[in-house]
Amino acid sequence: MTRSSAPGKVYLFGEHAVVYGEPAVPCAIERRARVGVQRREDGKLRVHAEDLSLDGFTVEYGGGADGQPDVDVAESLVSAAMGYVDGAIEQVREVTGEEEVGFDVTIESDIPLGAGLGSSAAVVVAAIDAATRELGVTLEPTEIADRAFRTEYEVQDGQASRADTFCSATGGAVRVEGEDCGSIEAPDLPLVIGFDGGAGDTGELVAGVRRLREEYPFAADTVGAIGDVVRNGEDVLEAGDLEELGRLMNFNHGLLSALGVSSRSLDSMVWAARNAGAYGAKLTGAGGGGCIVALDPTDETETALSYTPGCEETFRAELADEGVKRLE
Numbered sequence: 550m551t552r553s554s555a556p557g558k559v560y561l562f563g564e565h566a567v568v569y570g571e572p573a574v575p576c577a578i579e580r581r582a583r584v585g586v587q588r589r590e591d592g593k594l595r596v597h598a599e600d601l602s603l604d605g606f607t608v609e610y611g612g613g614a615d616g617q618p619d620v621d622v623a624e625s626l627v628s629a630a631m632g633y634v635d636g637a638i639e640q641v642r643e644v645t646g647e648e649e650v651g652f653d654v655t656i657e658s659d660i661p662l663g664a665g666l667g668s669s670a671a672v673v674v675a676a677i678d679a680a681t682r683e684l685g686v687t688l689e690p691t692e693i694a695d696r697a698f699r700t701e702y703e704v705q706d707g708q709a710s711r712a713d714t715f716c717s718a719t720g721g722a723v724r725v726e727g728e729d730c731g732s733i734e735a736p737d738l739p740l741v742i743g744f745d746g747g748a749g750d751t752g753e754l755v756a757g758v759r760r761l762r763e764e765y766p767f768a769a770d771t772v773g774a775i776g777d778v779v780r781n782g783e784d785v786l787e788a789g790d791l792e793e794l795g796r797l798m799n800f801n802h803g804l805l806s807a808l809g810v811s812s813r814s815l816d817s818m819v820w821a822a823r824n825a826g827a828y829g830a831k832l833t834g835a836g837g838g839g840c841i842v843a844l845d846p847t848d849e850t851e852t853a854l855s856y857t858p859g860c861e862e863t864f865r866a867e868l869a870d871e872g873v874k875r876l877e
């Protein structure tokens with residue numbers, strides 16, 4: 550069995566707007582998806598997954614249209630997860646030229662699904678790395694990022710940016726603007742996460758923003774304003790001014806809220822963090838439910854979040870310098 554891991558991420562700035570060519574700054578965090586892959590000679594794909602949201606399921610099928618997964622967890626979560634794994638394996642078949650190859654795939658993840666921490670990108674990146682290496686092919690992280698992006702793009706009906714997949718493949722803090730992706734310097738950031746135990750549907754949320762943008766010119770301006778916040782945020786990040794960084798994160802959250810992608814629990818956690826003295830707080834990822842990220846070097850935000858109704862889990866996140874990683 551060949552095993553790889555890849556990190557999740559938080560968005561300091563720019564989710565949603567990045568889909569329309571504005572810049573975004575995600576940071577990889579030390580919460581990882583680990584994927585083990587073993588070649589099968591019968592061409593079938595068998596996936597066993599365990600993580601915080603899918604309590605453990607196994608799917609075995611032919612990998613073609615005739616495949617009938619037989620599982621006992623919510624079908625929408627399974628089909629979402631399977632779509633990403635299927636897409637990753639398609640990329641592996643294409644790049645290795647082994648069109649008929651099958652695999653046993655095992656996924657373990659400490660990144661909750663659909664919660665804004667980049668679980669799908671981490672699974673896809675780790676799966677592409679492990680499965681290509683299982684076939685004797687080693688890809689550069691940028692090529693893995695590109696193939697993982699193509700997977701997300703297809704699964705999300707053409708509504709995906711390169712941000713999540715590039716960040717997961719390369720690690721660290723990154724800047725993404727359209728096709729332009731690169732690593733940037735970031736100071737040690739005191740990141741605190743609040744998780745409401747829920748998940749948002751990325752495809753639906755992105756489609757909702759698209760509809761608003763088409764309907765109201767001021768919604769398109771709101772997307773542009775997020776881009777302005779990000780451009781300011783990049784300089785502030787470089788200068789290491791946490792207070793100003795927090796202020797801009799607050800601004801970014803307000804604009805996301807105006808675009809309809811926040812929720813009651815995300816707003817409660819954001820306000821709990823701010824009232825506890827965090828420099829700033831915002832939702833991270835597609836929204837609708839899931840996680841917020843706050844900046845606070847003290848314990849106050851974690852303590853406040855642990856008493857906030859609607860917050861199921863809170864933890865401090867370390868920046869992950871390393872992206873996709875080969876495991877023994």
Ligand code: MEV
Nearest residue numbers: 564565708709710834835
């Ligand atoms: C989802 O993690 C981030 C979005 O900007 C979508 C994307 O960039 O693909 C909402």
